[in-house]
Amino acid sequence: MNRRTAARLGRYLLTFALVVVAVAAVYPLLFTVVSSLKTQAGFAEDPLGLPAGITLDNYLEAFRRMDMPRLLLNSLITTVGGLVLSVLAALLVAYAVTKLRFRGGKLVFLLIIVTLTIPSQAIIYPLYQTVLDLGMSGEYQGLILAYAAFGLPLGTYQLAGYFQQVPDELIEAARVDGAGHFTILFRLLAPIATPALAALAIFNFVWMWNDLLLPLVIMGGSDSKTLMVGVSLLSGQYDVSVPLVSAGLIVALLPVLVIYLVFQRQLVSGALAGSGK
Amino acid sequence: MTISTTPVPEPVVADRPPEPVRRPARHARLREWWLGAALVLPALALAVAFKLVPLGRGVATSLESSSGFDGTSFAGADNYVRMFDDPVVRSSFRNALLVVATLPVWVVLPLVLAVLIHQQAPGWKFFRAVYFIPYTVAPIVVGIMFRQILAPDGPINALLRRVGLEPLAIEWLNGRYSALFSLVAVALWSFFGLGVMTYLAGLATIPGETLEAAYLDGAGFWRRLFHVVVPMLRPTVAYWSVLCASGVLIWLFPLIYALTQGGPGDATMLPEYLVFLTTFQFLDRGYGSAIGIALFVFVAVLSIFSVRHMFTEGTRKPR
Structure with missing residues (x-):
């Protein structure tokens, strides 16, 4: 050979x-x-072969039993809310600690990324207590704020790393030309960081949409519970009918899958660009 | 502070550095500090309210004896002492160690796939897209899905029977070790795509020629992998290893919730599930918090390395 x-x-x-x-x-x-x-x-x-005839009854039944439109709406509101809030807060911090003469900025940066070491699983009860004390249990804002807080460390880190690469001379030049801080942040820096922002948005969308523990504990059995909490009920309740459970699962996973397939290129380029240091 | 609406000038990259700006006056500096403080306030408020305060309260609760609907009383270190003698806690941390022992698979499998994709095997773009799909599926969905697939009469066992491996067609989720094995395998299915993506990002930072030489070189694939690629990729390998090591302590909750609920016995009981179970099922909040704090210490010790890496990356000026 x-x-x-x-x-x-x-x-x-x-x-x-x-x-x-x-x-x-x-x-x-x-x-x-x-x-x-x-x-x-x-x-x-024939559990394993192809179906003899195709039926959509399982989907209709899953929609009916699970109040699917409401669950989808709840998931959408909390995911988008948490995602926007965490990225926005991260943008502001990243700008302050990398581009402003801001004493104590490094300490703030460290404090925020250190919270990455606190997983929701470890503090779930006191977190629930805190949300309860704020009067936000079972409310959208409770879950949105919690999502924002848990998405914050990674977002701050990525954006700060990105902003750090932008030469200070560029900022000075814009400032000399009369640009205010918010113009610099949103019209100059944010566009430069688009790949990181896109990757961050997709990443946050995936984990917030898919998360179980936070919505399970914060939303519990309320009407504002998210799709994943609804799906988790599938595992016990109608266990007997695999086709019905399967239909529920497909509806639950489809939104993220579609978003991923549509934005696949941005995710890849963002992931690649974000580490290009 | 005013929001200027003047259009941004074209970001010209100057041939020579612009004239140094005059040192700002004292009050301008002060104003800039206040602006910075205002900008970090929302993030700080979020981090304090939803992370640091709960952590502090968790520590406080872990020192209390609070069970069921009774009142609470100070219990000192009782909950922590109790943990050491609790067979369930001990087996949960032993199981966690067993899971951590599978770390080499978590580190090497995505690495091999990433390298194969990176050297542009036929159809590499397709594979890159497909491998990330499992990660986009919610873990709770993954769990329920695999309960159907690993069922005694499910497709896995049907396949094993068809190819003549009848003895291997076992009750995957119901054996002392097979349940934990299945749990880890399902978790690996769910997360390997993230590893492939992470490695691809790392590989992209290595100059093409360096790698190409390594790929074309006559040496065998495995030798090249460990002697050429891994040393160059060390930061990424380290990052991913740490992420996985801390991840197995926290990622598995929804999978356990859907697949085994910690059983059979406590064969798949892991700390992250035990915290939830103790607190919300057995309503033993003090004890649940103590286990949670123990879990936090383990995760923090593991992930402090990635935080250090992130801090230097985020504050370093470009070369």
């Missing part, structure tokens, strides 16, 4: 390995989609 055939064989093996992982990554989702399109009887007959 000469060198070239060996190289080619190696390439085939390599591609094969990548394909195997790709199948493993996608198969569980395909199985769930296929199951969701089967009738209950059809699933019982």
